[in-house]
Amino acid sequence: METELVLELPNDLRQIEHAVEYVMQRCAACQTHGRKLRLNFRVSLTEALSNAMLYGNERDPGKRVRVEVIVGEREIKARVTDEGSGFDPRQIPDPTTPGNLEKSGGRGLFLMRELMDEVHFNERGNQVTLILRLEPEGSDRRSDRKKGGGGAKA
């Protein structure tokens, strides 16, 4: 059985923590996948919301961010849409290279790609879809930093 959540958030960074907490609580049925939710999904959703508010909507308090989350038996899918003009995710450099390691920004998209099984952007670049597959109970592997190897797409 699927659970679907839809949130419309004001473009206010202070809302991120509350929104993520709300989604996490509604995902209580997935407690068997504790770490995947606590670390992989929570961090990735936070990053998606931060990017949407800071860069997509450019901190404009008049804009909004839409969050759609579908929790199924086998995967969690979150779609975050801002009202900005979009960006090209291919232009974001790897923050782990020596030249970028000491930069203060640029890790959000990287973390999403590392922590989720799939990351997709729409053509305009103002909507990101995050997919995290849920393994059957007891079969979590690699202590769930990321599962399945590869799969992350921009």
Add this chain to the structure above:
Amino acid sequence: MGFQVEKQGEVTVVDVEGQLIVGNRQELKQKVLEQLESGDRKFVIDFSNTGYIDSSGLGVLVSLSKKIREQGGELRLANLNEDLRTLFELTKLDTLFKIADSRQEAMAGM
């Protein structure tokens, strides 16, 4: 949720309670920079009571570490839980910081 600053000898220790995320990173930055401007040079940030850190939180730690080093000081981190360590490892920031298992270990030799 907040940041508690205390002096232990020459070392300024900052406790991060709750989260270090985009919504409160500036508060941490301001508190540490105030101490740096007042002459403190040895810093330990203790994550014993921290739930999670997002990329903005990681970014502010990188920025603070750089500023402290530019003043001849050092910033060390202590008590990262398994999730937080994973984030540092993924982003390779574990190579940039001295990360200790305890506050005492972090303060040793500073």
